Amino acid sequence: MVQVAAVVWPQDGRPFAHVGRGGLEEEEGLPGQRAAHLLGVLRVVPPHTHDVPAPLPESRQGFGGSHGRAGSPSPLGCPCRAGSRSLPAATARCCRSSPASLPGSANRPCRAAARRQEEPGQRSTAPAARRAGAGAGAGAVPGAAARLPGAGRGAGSKGPAQLRAIFLHTEHEQRKSKTVTQADMKVELLPALTDNYMYLLIDEETKEAAIVDPVQPQKVLDAVKKHGVKLTTVLTTHHHWDHAGGNEKLVKMETGLRVYGGDSRVGALTQKVSHLTSLKVGSLNVKCLCTPCHTSGHICYYVTKPNSSEPPAVFTGDTLFVAGCGKFFEGTPEEMYRALIEILGTLDPKTRVYCGHEYTINNLKFARHVEPNNAAIREKLAWAKAKYDSGEPTIPSTIAEEFMYNPFMRVREKTVQEHAGETDPIRTMGAIRKEKDNFRIPKD
Numbered sequence: 001m002v003q004v005a006a007v008v009w010p011q012d013g014r015p016f017a018h019v020g021r022g023g024l025e026e027e028e029g030l031p032g033q034r035a036a037h038l039l040g041v042l043r044v045v046p047p048h049t050h051d052v053p054a055p056l057p058e059s060r061q062g063f064g065g066s067h068g069r070a071g072s073p074s075p076l077g078c079p080c081r082a083g084s085r086s087l088p089a090a091t092a093r094c095c096r097s098s099p100a101s102l103p104g105s106a107n108r109p110c111r112a113a114a115r116r117q118e119e120p121g122q123r124s125t126a127p128a129a130r131r132a133g134a135g136a137g138a139g140a141v142p143g144a145a146a147r148l149p150g151a152g153r154g155a156g157s158k159g160p161a162q163l164r165a166i167f168l169h170t171e172h173e174q175r176k177s178k179t180v181t182q183a184d185m186k187v188e189l190l191p192a193l194t195d196n197y198m199y200l201l202i203d204e205e206t207k208e209a210a211i212v213d214p215v216q217p218q219k220v221l222d223a224v225k226k227h228g229v230k231l232t233t234v235l236t237t238h239h240h241w242d243h244a245g246g247n248e249k250l251v252k253m254e255t256g257l258r259v260y261g262g263d264s265r266v267g268a269l270t271q272k273v274s275h276l277t278s279l280k281v282g283s284l285n286v287k288c289l290c291t292p293c294h295t296s297g298h299i300c301y302y303v304t305k306p307n308s309s310e311p312p313a314v315f316t317g318d319t320l321f322v323a324g325c326g327k328f329f330e331g332t333p334e335e336m337y338r339a340l341i342e343i344l345g346t347l348d349p350k351t352r353v354y355c356g357h358e359y360t361i362n363n364l365k366f367a368r369h370v371e372p373n374n375a376a377i378r379e380k381l382a383w384a385k386a387k388y389d390s391g392e393p394t395i396p397s398t399i400a401e402e403f404m405y406n407p408f409m410r411v412r413e414k415t416v417q418e419h420a421g422e423t424d425p426i427r428t429m430g431a432i433r434k435e436k437d438n439f440r441i442p443k444d
Contacts, residue, residue, distance in 0.1 A: 174391050175191035175358070175391055175393070176191070176391045176392055176393070177189055177190055177191060177223075178392065178393045178395075180352065180396065182204075182310040182311070183204065183308070183310055184203075184204060184205070184284070184305035184308045184310045185201065185202060185203060185204060185284055185303065185305060185310070185313065186201075186202040186204055186227075187199055187200070187201055187202070187313060187352075187354060187396075188200040188202070188223055188227070189354070189393050189395060190216075190219055190220065190223055191358075191393070192215050192216045192219065192242075193215060193216070193242055195357045195358040195359065196213070196215060196242050196243070196356060196357055196358075197213075197354070197355070197356060197357065197358065197393070197395060198211060198212060198213050198214050198215060198216065198219070198220060199211070199212040199213070199315055199354050200212075200220065200223050200224065200227070201235075201281060201284070201303065201313070201315075202227060202229050203281055203282030203283055203284045205282060205283045206282030206283055207227075207228065207229045207230060207282070208229065208230050208232050208233075208281055208282035209224060209227070209229040209230060209231045209232065209233075209281070209282075210231070210232065210233035210234070210235050210281045210286070211224075211231060211233070211234055211235070211250075212235045212236075212237065212301065212315045212354070213235075213236060213237055213243040213244070213317065213356060214234060214246045214247065214250050215241075215242055215243060215244075215245050215246040216246055217246045217249045217250035217253055217254075218253075220246075220250065221250075221253060221254060224254075231254055231257065232256075232257065232258060232281070233257065233258050233259075233260065233279070233281050234247060234250065234251075234257055234258065234259040234260065234268070235260055235261075235286070235299075235301045235315065236259065236260060236261035236266045236269075236299075237261075237298060237299055237300065237301070237315065237316070237317025237318065237319075237356060238261075238262075238263060238266075238294065238295040238297060238298040238299070238317055238318060239261070239263045239265035239266045239267075239295060239297065240295065240318070243317060243318070243356060244261070244265075244266050244267050245267070247259055247266065247267040247268040247269075248267045248268045250268070251268045257270075258270050258271065259271070260272075260273050260279060260288070260299075261273065261297070261299060262274065262288065262290060262297040262298065262299035263295065263296070263297025263298075263299075264297075265297065266297070273288040273299060274288065274290060275288065275289065275290035276288065276289075276290075281303075283305065283306075284303055284304070284305055285303070285304050285305070285306065286301050286302070286303050287301070287302040287303075287304070288300075288301060288302075289301070289302055289314075289343050289344070290343075291316075291319040291335075291338075291339035291343060291344070292330070292331050292335050292339070293319065293326070293328050293330070293331030293332065293335040293336040293339055294317075294318045294319055294325075294326035294327060294328065294329055294330065294331065295318075295329060295330045295331075296330040296331065298317060298318070298319055298326075298339075299317075300314055300315060300316045300317060300319055300320070300339075300343075300344065301314065301315045302314045302347060302351070303315070311348070311350040311351060311352050311398070312347065312348050312350070312351045312352070313351065313352045313354060313396075314344065314347060314351050314352070314353055314354065314399075315354045315355075316344065316353055316354065316355045316356070317355070317356045318355075318356045318357065319336075319339050319340070319344070320339075320340060320344055320353060320355060320402065320406075320409075321355045321356070321357060321359050321360070321363055322353070322355060322359070322360040322363060322364075322384075322394055322395060322397045322402070322406075323360060323363035323364045323366075323367050323377075323380065323397075323402070323405050323406045323407075324359055324362075324363030324366070324367075324406065324408065324436075325340060325406075325408040325433070327433070327437065328433060332430075333426050333427070333429040333430035333433065334426055336408070336429055336433070337411065337425060337426045337429045340408055340409050341409065341411070341412070341425075344399065345399065345403070345409060347399050348399070349398065349399050349400035349403075350398055350399075350400065351398060351399045352396040352397075352398055353395075353396050353397045353398060353399060353402065354395055354396050355395060355396075358388075358393065358394065358395070360384045360388075360394035360395075361381065361384050361385060361388055361394075362441050363406075364377055364380055364381040364384055364405065365381065365441055365442055366407070366436050366439050366441075367405055367406065367407050368381060369439065370407040370415075370416055370419045370432060371407065371410075371415050371416065371419070373415075374405065374415070376404040376405045377405045380401075380404075380405050407432055408429060408432065408433070411425040411426075411428040411429045411432070412425045416428060416432065419432070420432050420435075
């Protein structure tokens, strides 16, 4: 899978700072469905093309002003249309179709420009690529080469540096999976897309399994086969494409699955759940926690084993992240306060938190901005950077830990309220969320 290193707003050529480094939703203000539209426009090509859902039909629509940065209300066109100052001429010439035509066959030249063949010797390490900004990406993906229209045929000889400037390798191919094993349950973290996580939940007693947000179905089935378990259940946190977009394909590839979710917009849904609905995955108990705000039908799944002394698990999707929370796309500060403080915050403090995205470092940088004297934040940030540089996940955290460094779970703390200029925790929640929506992530 390859990604364009510099994706630009058509109005002024300003790049999405985080494309190729994750954070399409949290950092650029694009909810999951809209991220699918962006992927459709870019013609991102995965290593297994069949394993990434196609963009939704409404990807022909433009981005509304409410979904992008301020001052960018018109539809997002092809990145090449911003001019040669953003991408080399050879690439710019290939992308003259309108945004409406991009998802269809008229966009074959753009698709061809995005594909790469094997080029030995153009390998790179994940940490260096992640450290690089957009437009200064690392070398080719292992098993992929940069072959552009016109390269070496009158378009000028494109050296490695220029090719790296055009394409940035996809991090999820470098990100490692991780398995958290307990006596009662096993959770395998499966990196997906750019910064998503899917979770394979295994009941150790019965070897029955559930998958949380299976956006890449083949990767899920490969993990199921590796563990030798029976997949019976799909737990969908919310309807956004990067979480629910693989449901329809998965139920065709693996028949008889039960698909749960709290929103009729969830694909392949077999049972709509509500707050405190109870499910079973083998001998494990799964309690559905309704946490509307990021989306109106968002569900977190709390997993316990009767008579077990092991820590419970909660799969929080885009409600609670490590040191952060999701944007309030369909909700209010009151709803997020209830979700984080009154629902998730009252779970067993030892509960392991498995969230939907790898946003930890940027979240901690904002937390440091809110509470510069909080030692727990500084320590967690240093730890997260080391993990990220080695390609390892920073997940899971625990509920107890989140109360130490997550500003959105610390809205009752005086230091956070003073930063926000508020004395009420709910108003504090709204104030710091608004601030983070416009926060420029520092490099350090």
